[in-house]
Amino acid sequence: MRTSTSAQGDGEASSASAPARANAFKIETYLRARARLIESELARLMAPGEGPDGRLMEAMRYSLLAGGKRLRPILALAACEAAGGGRAQAMALACALEMIHTYSLIHDDLPCMDDDDLRRGKPTNHKIFGEALATLAGDGLLTDAFVVLARAPAPPAVLIEVIAEVANAAGAGGMVAGQALDILCEGQAITLEQLEYLHARKTGALFLAAVRGGARLGGASPAQLAALSDYGRALGLAFQVIDDILDVEASTEQMGKRTHKDGAHHKVTYPSLLGVAKSKTFARKLLRQALRALEAFDQRAQPLRELAVFVVERSL
Numbered sequence: 001m002r003t004s005t006s007a008q009g010d011g012e013a014s015s016a017s018a019p020a021r022a023n024a025f026k027i028e029t030y031l032r033a034r035a036r037l038i039e040s041e042l043a044r045l046m047a048p049g050e051g052p053d054g055r056l057m058e059a060m061r062y063s064l065l066a067g068g069k070r071l072r073p074i075l076a077l078a079a080c081e082a083a084g085g086g087r088a089q090a091m092a093l094a095c096a097l098e099m100i101h102t103y104s105l106i107h108d109d110l111p112c113m114d115d116d117d118l119r120r121g122k123p124t125n126h127k128i129f130g131e132a133l134a135t136l137a138g139d140g141l142l143t144d145a146f147v148v149l150a151r152a153p154a155p156p157a158v159l160i161e162v163i164a165e166v167a168n169a170a171g172a173g174g175m176v177a178g179q180a181l182d183i184l185c186e187g188q189a190i191t192l193e194q195l196e197y198l199h200a201r202k203t204g205a206l207f208l209a210a211v212r213g214g215a216r217l218g219g220a221s222p223a224q225l226a227a228l229s230d231y232g233r234a235l236g237l238a239f240q241v242i243d244d245i246l247d248v249e250a251s252t253e254q255m256g257k258r259t260h261k262d263g264a265h266h267k268v269t270y271p272s273l274l275g276v277a278k279s280k281t282f283a284r285k286l287l288r289q290a291l292r293a294l295e296a297f298d299q300r301a302q303p304l305r306e307l308a309v310f311v312v313e314r315s316l
Helices: 017-022 024-045 051-064 071-082 087-108 125-129 131-150 156-170 175-184 192-202 204-217 222-249 270-274 276-293 299-313
Strands: none
Touching: 024 071, 024 087, 024 299, 051 087, 051 125, 051 131, 071 087, 071 204, 071 222, 071 299, 087 131, 087 156, 087 175, 087 204, 125 131, 131 156, 156 175, 156 204, 175 192, 175 204, 192 204, 192 222, 192 270, 204 222, 222 270, 222 276, 222 299, 270 276, 276 299
8 A cells, every 4th residue: 555655744633524424323233243143153163172172162262252443344244245145254353353362362462562551341361271381372273264264155265365365364474474563663762664564454455354354255357356455454554543543542451452552562553653633533534445446346344334333433
């Protein structure tokens, strides 16, 4: 995305704000219903274990079924439907993405990383199961995610593309690289362009894989895939900008995790570079980019539109 140079300007208010507020109940109802579907399938896939590995499965289930927004899997289902598919076609992808996301949270919370003791309003995994088992629970979720994804009901050629894209988004070309950069950049002076590069990997890569994977499984045309990719890039970055703002403005009770930690770790964030007001302006700009990317889509893409507004306006 070429957004860094314009992040500090553009004070236009979001044209989506008024209808989004009118439809707030609709999107929140949609999110709850989709989250229940995903959680039901996750619970089925990750049934309690018996025997020697029972404690490991308990640790995996503890974090995986602890709630949360489930945005990445919901995006996968919504993108599949926007491209003309049915949600059943993308459910395996949705579950795999949530398993990968949960693994990343378990590892992020470890003492060797962010050293957090609260996640989704509950003690972090290592506080309950110990550091070693928490590490293995994350390893198990990451690896088993690809078992789930490999069994998706899709043509082999399409499925191979989706698996490769998700693996790239999760690995050293995506989320892991972003996390490494985040650690290496603590206390360092970095530019807005470098910060965007970091977050396009740490946060944006899995958002983009969710949207593109769902679109592929739904039979998206090349033009649809390109447009949905633009949407996914804008949304992933917007999510991170808002997350940075919430770390400054929200309370631990509101977020279900420790806030104000970015400053404590001397991390460069959008508010630290731009200030809170300009960060909010940048988030609105990204929202408009995401909505423009969907202009050629019909009402089947309405959940994606509403999701973008929801992500951005949760703090504005």
